Amino acid sequence: MTGTVAPPDERRAWGWVAHLRSGGTTPWSAWTGPAERAGRFLPGAQQLELLRRLNESAGPSPVPAELADRVLHASAPGRGRPDLELVGAESGSAFGPRPVDPADLPADELVRVASSLLADDVVATGLPVPEGRPLARPWRRHYRLVGDPALADPLRAQLIARGRPPGGARPRIIVLGAPADRMLADAFTARALDCGGPSWAEWVAILAERDQLAPRVDLARTAGVWAERTSPDQVTLVLDPQRVGRLVGVRSGLAVPPPLPAEAVDLARRVAAVLALLVTPPTRAALLRETLAPLLVGAPGPVLGVPEEHRAWLTGRAERMREQLRRAGYPVVGGATGGDSLDGVLPVYATGGVVDVADDGVLGLALAVLLRSARSGPEVIA
Amino acid sequence: MTPASPPLTEGPRRVLLHVGTPKTGTSYLQDVLFRNRELLAEQGLCYPADRFDGHFLAALDLMRLPWGGLETQAIGAWDRLAEQVRACQGTAVVSHEILATASRSQVGRALESLGADDGPDKTEIHVILSVRDLVRQIPAEWQENVKHRSTLSYARFLERIQDPERASRISTWFWGVQEIPDILNRWGHELPPERIHLVTVPPPGAPPGLLWERFSHAFGLAGLDLDLTEERANPSLGVPETALVRRINRAANRVLDPSDYRPLVRELLAHQTLSHRTSSPRLRLPPDVHPWAVDLERSWVEEIEERGYDVVGDVADLLGVPPDDAYADPDSPSERAVAGAAVDAIRALLLENSRLRGVEARLAGELHETRAALERAYLRPSYLLRERVVRKLESTGVGRGAMSVYRRARGRSSRSA
Numbered sequence: 001m002t003g004t005v006a007p008p009d010e011r012r013a014w015g016w017v018a019h020l021r022s023g024g025t026t027p028w029s030a031w032t033g034p035a036e037r038a039g040r041f042l043p044g045a046q047q048l049e050l051l052r053r054l055n056e057s058a059g060p061s062p063v064p065a066e067l068a069d070r071v072l073h074a075s076a077p078g079r080g081r082p083d084l085e086l087v088g089a090e091s092g093s094a095f096g097p098r099p100v101d102p103a104d105l106p107a108d109e110l111v112r113v114a115s116s117l118l119a120d121d122v123v124a125t126g127l128p129v130p131e132g133r134p135l136a137r138p139w140r141r142h143y144r145l146v147g148d149p150a151l152a153d154p155l156r157a158q159l160i161a162r163g164r165p166p167g168g169a170r171p172r173i174i175v176l177g178a179p180a181d182r183m184l185a186d187a188f189t190a191r192a193l194d195c196g197g198p199s200w201a202e203w204v205a206i207l208a209e210r211d212q213l214a215p216r217v218d219l220a221r222t223a224g225v226w227a228e229r230t231s232p233d234q235v236t237l238v239l240d241p242q243r244v245g246r247l248v249g250v251r252s253g254l255a256v257p258p259p260l261p262a263e264a265v266d267l268a269r270r271v272a273a274v275l276a277l278l279v280t281p282p283t284r285a286a287l288l289r290e291t292l293a294p295l296l297v298g299a300p301g302p303v304l305g306v307p308e309e310h311r312a313w314l315t316g317r318a319e320r321m322r323e324q325l326r327r328a329g330y331p332v333v334g335g336a337t338g339g340d341s342l343d344g345v346l347p348v349y350a351t352g353g354v355v356d357v358a359d360d361g362v363l364g365l366a367l368a369v370l371l372r373s374a375r376s377g378p379e380v381i382a
Numbered sequence: 383m384t385p386a387s388p389p390l391t392e393g394p395r396r397v398l399l400h401v402g403t404p405k406t407g408t409s410y411l412q413d414v415l416f417r418n419r420e421l422l423a424e425q426g427l428c429y430p431a432d433r434f435d436g437h438f439l440a441a442l443d444l445m446r447l448p449w450g451g452l453e454t455q456a457i458g459a460w461d462r463l464a465e466q467v468r469a470c471q472g473t474a475v476v477s478h479e480i481l482a483t484a485s486r487s488q489v490g491r492a493l494e495s496l497g498a499d500d501g502p503d504k505t506e507i508h509v510i511l512s513v514r515d516l517v518r519q520i521p522a523e524w525q526e527n528v529k530h531r532s533t534l535s536y537a538r539f540l541e542r543i544q545d546p547e548r549a550s551r552i553s554t555w556f557w558g559v560q561e562i563p564d565i566l567n568r569w570g571h572e573l574p575p576e577r578i579h580l581v582t583v584p585p586p587g588a589p590p591g592l593l594w595e596r597f598s599h600a601f602g603l604a605g606l607d608l609d610l611t612e613e614r615a616n617p618s619l620g621v622p623e624t625a626l627v628r629r630i631n632r633a634a635n636r637v638l639d640p641s642d643y644r645p646l647v648r649e650l651l652a653h654q655t656l657s658h659r660t661s662s663p664r665l666r667l668p669p670d671v672h673p674w675a676v677d678l679e680r681s682w683v684e685e686i687e688e689r690g691y692d693v694v695g696d697v698a699d700l701l702g703v704p705p706d707d708a709y710a711d712p713d714s715p716s717e718r719a720v721a722g723a724a725v726d727a728i729r730a731l732l733l734e735n736s737r738l739r740g741v742e743a744r745l746a747g748e749l750h751e752t753r754a755a756l757e758r759a760y761l762r763p764s765y766l767l768r769e770r771v772v773r774k775l776e777s778t779g780v781g782r783g784a785m786s787v788y789r790r791a792r793g794r795s796s797r798s799a
Contacts, residue, residue, distance in 0.1 A: 040572070041486045075485045077446030081554050083485040095685070096564035097548050097557070116446060138783065169776050209636045276453035277446050 011035060013042050013089035017072070020051045023062040027052070028086055028102050043072040044083025049102035050110045057367040067374040070120070076112040077119075077274045107359035111270060114366035118267075119274035121373045122287050134163040141249040142168030146226065147176035149216050150186035151241045154257050159248060173226040173235040174247060175330070177219045180318035181347035182259070185304040187214035189265050193288040195281065196272030200262070200304050201356055208310045213317055219345060220324035227328070237325060239344030240334025247333065260293070261301035262354035263361040267369070268292055270362070295369050301361060305353015318346050396473040396506045397496050398601060401569050402482030404559055405522040406512035406583050407593050409616050411601075412437065412477050418608045425606060426472030430463060437463065437478040445488055447480070450640050464495035468505075475601060482511070482565045483558035489568050498572075507577065509569045510600055513562050514583035516675040517702030521665040523556055525624050526616075529652050531643060533632045535713045540671055562700075563685045575690040582695030586703060600694045617653055620662025621710040622719035626727065627652055628712075629720075646734075655730040656723055663710035672705040 011034035018035045019026060028048070051071045054063045075083065085091060085099040144166050145156045155176070156166060177183060184204065191197055191214075198206065207214065216222065219237065227235050238244055241256040260268075268288055275284040306314055322342045325332075335344025400408070412434070415422065419429040431437060439459040442449050449456075467474040476496070484492065497505035524532075524539045534542075534552065542553045557564070562580075570578045581600050584592045598604050619627065630647060638646070667675060679700050686697055710716075759765060775781030 040490055043487075044485070073487055075446070075487045078448055079551055079555055081549070082483070082558055083487065091567070093563065093567055094681070095561055096567060097554070098546065169782055206636050273448055274446055276448060277443060277456055279457065280454055 007092075008034065009089045010037070010042065010091075013086050014038055016086075017043065017048065020048060020055060021065070021068050021072075023055050023058070025052055025055045028088075039072075042086070042089065044076075045086050045100050045102040046076055046081075046083060046105060046109050046113050047072050047074055048086070049105055050113050052102070053110065053363070054367055054371065057364075058371055061375070063371065064374045067117075067370065070117055071113070074113050074117055076109065077116045077277070078112065080112055081109055107363040111267075111359055111363050111366055114363065114370060115267070115270040116274050117370060118271045118292070118366060118373070119278060121370070122271065122275065122291050123278050125291050125373070127283075127286055127290055131161070133160065133165075136165050137163040140164045140168070141247075142171035143248045144171045144173045144226065145176060145244065145248075146173065146222055147216065147219060147238075148178050148183045148186050149190035150259060151178060151256060152176045153190075155241065155244055155254055158254055159250065162250065164248060164250070170234060171230070172247065173223075173230060174238050174244060175219055175223045175226065175235060176238050176241060176244060177345055178239065178241070179348045180213075180217065180314055180321070180345055181306045181349055181353075183217040183219075184214065184306060184314065185259060185353075187217045188304065189260055189268075190216070192265050192269035192272060193293055194272075194285045196269045196276065199266070199269070199357070200354075201307060204307060204310050208313045211313070211317070213321070218321065220321050220328065223325065223328060223330055227330075232328065232330070235330045236333060237330045237342075238333045239340075239342075243333050257297070259303045260296055261299050262304045262357045263301045263365050264296035264299045265304060266357040266362050267365050268296065295372065296365070299365055299368075301365075302352045302354050304357075305355055306347065306349065307355045311347070311349060314347055321345055394506050395471065395497065395503075396508060397467055397498075398473060398475045398477075398508050398510055399481075399492075399496070399569070400475065400477035400510040400512070400601075401484070402479040402511055402559055402565060403513055403519070403562070404479040404482070404526070405519055405616075406479070406514045406581075407597070408477065408479045408512060410594075410612060411512075411597050413612075414608055414610055415475060415477065417611075418606075421606070421608065422603075427602070428467070428470035428472060428474040430466035430470065430474065437476055438480070440476075441478040441481050441484075444492055445480070445484055450644060460492070461495065464492075468497050473602065480559065481569075482560075483555065484568065486568050486571075493572070507573060508579060509566070509573060509577065510579045510581060511562065511565060511569075512581040512583065512597070513700060515585075515700050515702035516560070516679050517667050517672065518583075518586075519560055520667055520671075520675060522618065523560070525619060525665055527552065528624055528628045528631065529619075529648050531631050531635055531640075531647075533628060533635065535628075536711070537713050540668070544671070544674065562682050563689075566689075566691070576692055578689075579692045579694055580686065580697070582693065582697060582699035584695065585699055596694045617657035618665070619652060619656050620659055621665055621712045622662050622715045623652075623656035623659055623723045624665060625712045625715040626656065626720050626723045630727075646731075650730055650734055651727050655726055659723060659726065662719060662723075663708065665712060666706050666709055668711070669705040669709055676702060 012032065014037050015033040015035035016024075016026075016028055016031045017038065019031065019033065028045075051063070051068055054067070054071065082097060084097055084105075087099040087101050090099050140163065143159075143164075145152045145159070152174075159165070178186070184207075185200075188200055188203055191203070197203065213221075223235050223237060236247065238247065242254075245251065245254040271292060272284060272288055275287060278284075279287065322345050325342055325345070332340045332342055332344075335341040400411070402408075415429040416431055416434050416436075419431065422429055433439075436459070439452065439456040440463040441447070441460070442452060442456040443458065444460040463476065467476060481492075493499070493507060496507065497503075498507050520540070520543065521536075524534075524536055527534065527539065532539075532552075539552060542550045543556050545553060548554055548557055559565075566578060579600050581593075581596045584596075594610065595604075627647065630651070634643075634647070679702060683697050683700050686693070686700075772785065775785050
């Protein structure tokens with residue numbers, strides 16, 4: 001098929017393909033140069049526009065040829081618009097979806113293709129080599145650290161790295177919490193980095209309709225489970241992550257990671273959906289947390305915010321939770337400026353939180369991560 | 383009419399790639415092929431599948447298509463299927479209707495993995511598409527959407543599929559699996575027309591065995607003594623029943639997890655209960671949409687005839703039957719009929735609930751017996767002595783150290799959580 005002479009419109013399209021392969025950024029509508037057919041079929045408008053955007057993002061150093069090739073051969077995963085033809089370079093068939101000007105494609109369509117490529121990258125990179133686990137210090141304080149996953153999980157990992165694994169005889173159960181809106185966003189982030197799922201707005205709406213908190217947000221439930229498993233007097237509610245260190249005998253150096261911005265969480269969620277068809281669930285969660293998430297840390301942008309229409313519900317649920325915790329009588333650490341108060345579980349609704357994540361922002365981040373991954377190689381990004 | 387693979391054991395390696403379309407008897411065909419695969423293998427026809435839905439999983443994998451929690455089972459399924467196909471010596475069949483929606487790059491990957499590019503020994507690929515008129519396909523697709531949690535009204539569905547922009551997910555999927563010339567542009571653009579076979583579904587009122595005869599001819603199965611018992615079917619619903627399922631979707635979608643929806647709504651309610659109400663009016667194309675559908679079909683028929691594909695059946699079957707005077711609108715159904723369907727649904731749910739209560743009671747009994755046995759074990763003097771020793775040791779630092787060494791020596795920690 002590659003040897004035959006293509007019609008002029010198709011030759012113009014092949015010219016654009018060659019232009020993009022060589023790092024060009026000219027939009028399709030402004031392109032005129034022809035070239036001979038260089039493949040079985042023209043790549044779709046989504047793939048071509050994604051490559052053009054990558055070229056724009058790449059700056060002076062070009063997009064690696066291997067990445068350009070992968071983009072042009074990729075297909076958008078899942079349900080959505082099929083690969084579209086370029087307007088002005090139609091195959092001549094009266095059938096199929098209408099051709100488009102790639103510049104008019106919504107960012108969501110480009111993110112679909114990019115998320116598939118990122119999923120391939122993450123699988124190719126694999127998991128980082130696990131660091132040797134230090135011997136447990138015999139004099140360490142015994143503890144269990146549970147609660148808000150975005151706070152408890154990284155702090156626990158740091159403690160393990162310092163020879164202070166959880167467990168031991170009669171451990172102190174530290175139930176770590178935060179304002180309910182922060183915990184809700186943290187639980188969604190943990191879910192996105194575990195199995196993907198619906199968008200933030202959809203997820204919050206589902207919880208509100210069910211009048212149900214995500215399990216790790218429900219501190220009263222978590223504390224109750226551990227009180228039953230051990231003893232109520234072993235449970236402490238901590239509403240200030242900075243104070244965890246002293247409770248477990250570490251004076252300094254525990255860092256509380258900032259929450260991932262909304263766009264990074266959404267990108268992880270979309271990559272997770274593709275990874276579901278590439279690896280098993282435990283491997284997917286490990287790849288998302290240990291391989292993809294480090295690439296997203298430090299990304300700019302606002303964090304997730306609870307939609308206005310669900311704030312009354314969340315406040316009501318948080319007040320019920322505060323009452324349940326008060327009745328249970330667990331000691332409280334933190335939660336108020338300079339003091340301890342169960343009011344620390346009530347939502348604060350900081351301004352600037354994102355309700356509907358902008359696809360343009362997610363696309364920008366996806367482009368940056370794709371480029372970083374392609375330039376660094378698997379061994380560096382891991 | 384040229385059979386795609388006659389006779390099965392002669393000639394080059396062939397792959398019959400059946401890529402659609404949905405609602406054309408594909409489940410029945412796949413069931414027959416699966417149940418008779420050993421007999422077919424003896425005849426030189428290979429249907430490589432370890433489970434009934436093996437090719438469905440392979441298609442999900444090829445197209446990276448999430449589908450109701452089946453993703454894990456689909457991992458690597460296409461490559462495994464392609465490897466089995468390449469290992470076949472005679473003719474191999476790959477069949478799933480959702481392959482109709484594959485993109486050109488996915489088609490390229492599929493053909494390459496099946497051996498279409500293997501130089502002089504390359505596999506002879508035949509694409510088979512079973513097709514049915516839009517007059518029946520459109521209502522069937524809407525109903526299928528409703529059975530997959532959709533809350534979209536019939537009117538909105540029809541609007542979306544008639545929108546020339548095709549920007550919505552509904553219309554993208556619909557045309558991806560139904561627009562015959564476009565499906566064949568994607569799957570057949572490198573194949574000569576004689577290797578593209580269309581099997582038309584006979585019009586209503588045709589003899590019941592006619593569709594199978596056509597499949598049998600296209601796949602080269604004529605004369606084989608196959609078990610044709612119908613074990614898997616995707617039964618259709620009437621108008622009030624479909625309206626009821628849509629109302630259930632609107633009420634329950636957000637509170638019912640997908641993993642529960644399939645067994646409870648799709649299987650128990652739709653397939654096992656509501657589909658038995660066969661006296662309800664059937665879902666049809668509205669009379670005002672009919673001319674648009676027939677015009678479209680006419681353009682498809684002209685295109686198919688011009689391209690010179692092999693047609694098994696009659697291409698005129700695609701023109702559909704004239705509109706029915708007694709049209710029943712599922713967006714404004716007879717409330718009496720919906721209530722009747724709802725009572726049947728409640729009855730089915732009560733029976734299922736009763737069955738599950740029985741299961742729960744049995745399991746509770748088994749748990750109780752297990753606990754009692756465990757407690758008897760705990761009361762043994764040797765266990766009580768060991769428990770006393772452990773408690774004593776845990777109360778001192780030295781003792782805890784000794785316990786830690788002991789647990790490590792055993793290779794596990796009974797205290798880990």
